[in-house]
Amino acid sequence: MSRPRRRLAAAQVLIGAVVLAALAACSSADATAGSTTAPSSDASSAEATPAALVPITVGGPWNGTAGKEPADTGPFGYAVHLGLADELLAQHGFSYEGFAAFNNGPPVVQALQSGDIQVGFIGDTPAVLARSNDLDVPALLIAKPTQDIWFLGREGGVHSVEELAGKKVALQFGSNFDKYGRAVLERAGVLDKVELVNLLFADALPALQRGEVDAVPLPATTAGIWRLKNDFPVLTKASEDDPDLLATSVGLTSGDEYKENPELAAAVWAVYDAGAQAILADHDAYAQFVSDTTGAPKDVVLAANLWQYGTQPADPDGVATVTSTLEFLHDTGTTTGTFDPNAWVVP
Incomplete structure (x- = not known):
């Protein structure tokens, strides 16, 4: 919804x-x-x-x-x-x-x-x-x-965007996924309650694996590659919850x-x-x-x-x-x- x-x-x-x-x-x-x-x-x-x-x-x-x-x-x-x-x-x-x-x-x-x-x-x-x-x-x-955009969480972490309050979110600043991530966090009422860090996807993956960040928004196909070897939960999908942010x-x-x-x-x-x-x-x-x-x-x-x-x-x-x-x-x-x-x- x-x-x-x-x-x-x-x-x-x-x-x-x-x-x-x-x-x-x-x-x-x-x-x-x-x-x-x-x-x-x-x-x-x-x-x-x-x-x-x-x-x-x-x-x-x-x-x-x-x-x-x-x-x-x-x-x-x-x-x-x-x-x-x-x-x-x-x-x-x-x-x-x-x-x-x-x-x-x-x-x-x-x-x-x-x-x-x-x-x-x-x-x-x-x-x-x-x-x-x-x-x-x-x-x-x-x-x-x-193309769809998925917001992934780390293994053993939160299961919804609303739960990211007080957590750390990796964004690729200046990208489509930066815009999407900030807007989704704003709609969930937690944008001013999270710490945002600027990471390229190549750096965000190991950070998410190590638990150094709690969530990352990224292209759905890239998210699929990450999920081949990691049990990262999908917190939200743009196509389902925020189609205007595609x-x-x-x-x-x-x-x-x-x-x-x-x-x-x-x-x-x-x-x-x-x-x-x-x-x-x-x-x-x-x-x-x-x-x-x-x-x-x-x-x-x-x-x-x-x-x-x-x-x-x-x-x-x-x-x-x-x-x-x-x-x-x-x-x-x-x-x-x-x-x-x-x-x-x-x-």
């Missing part, structure tokens, strides 16, 4: 400081090289020689199990996996180079600004924070919310990249949409792909996906989520900047 809403608590300026520091810092990435096939040409005729394709590298957060090769597991990455991307990209003058993996969203923005990657898929919270702080990051698409993803590029290659938006959407349609056509095959790629249990992948994908680059539900995120960042004092989410996606 959904808990009653309450106004967000006092400003949390620390979130913005942490995320903006991350945006200013360089981050290393593990990239998997994609194959590129050069188009054939007729050497006897310059007019018959096609223009060279512009290579693009895609970046995004990666939270798979150790030993797995990082890969994009969203609709764009699934289209790559199925062999649908090359032709679609080539129609717009691009070729796929590979995927670069990052710990979270802010370093992806940094890599876009430096030109290390040309497209980044990240959560709406770090994307909105970057845009509201006047970083030139045109949106190529704003997706419909598609997060989404935003496809970004840099302003310079878009000015140089204005066809990029149409190219990315074509590949993303092809992947989304393939997902909807066969849930089981997609769940198996995500399981094989990340190590997440197939049944968790099937349960975590909401199986809804937009039919246009600026999905109305996605734009509504971005708008609520901008309001959240203002309410918490994380940003004072503003912009029109309805006009963010470029043509």
Whole structure:
């Protein structure tokens, strides 16, 4: 049953400081090289020689199990996996180079600004924070919310969010799960009664195992991986108790990249949409792909996906989520900047 809403608590300026520091810092990435096939040409005729394709590298957060090769597991990455991307990209003058993996969203923005990657898929919270702080990051698409969020507790600990009063909660500051965690704690009436600590998921797992923190909100697929070897209770699920807090993803590029290659938006959407349609056509095959790629249990992948994908680059539900995120960042004092989410996606 959904808990009653309450106004967000006092400003949390620390979130913005942490995320903006991350945006200013360089981050290393593990990239998997994609194959590129050069188009054939007729050497006897310059007019018959096609223009060279512009290579693009895609970046995004990666939270798979150790030993797995990082890969994009969203609709764009699934289209790559199925062999649908090359032709679609080539129609717009691009070729796929590979995927670069990052710990979270802010370093992806940094890599876009430096030109290390040309497209980044990240959560709406770090994307909105970057845009509201006047970083030139045109949106190529704003997706419909598609993935669940779970709030996990430690073994032998509490069994409800309300019981977290006086406990310690790990949040990945500046992420979608930071926004979700604070809102859920606020609705339960315990936000001002818990100690919040900033931890990446890679650090939050051992902290939860050792009992150094009492709860962590995170993507349902990642939660499923953690629960393979740990008896962590699920305190609440966004899809069941707080569906209005479901997060989404935003496809970004840099302003310079878009000015140089204005066809990029149409190219990315074509590949993303092809992947989304393939997902909807066969849930089981997609769940198996995500399981094989990340190590997440197939049944968790099937349960975590909401199986809804937009039919246009600026999905109305996605734009509504971005708008609520901008309001959240203002309410918490994380940003004072503003912009029109309805006009963010470029043509």
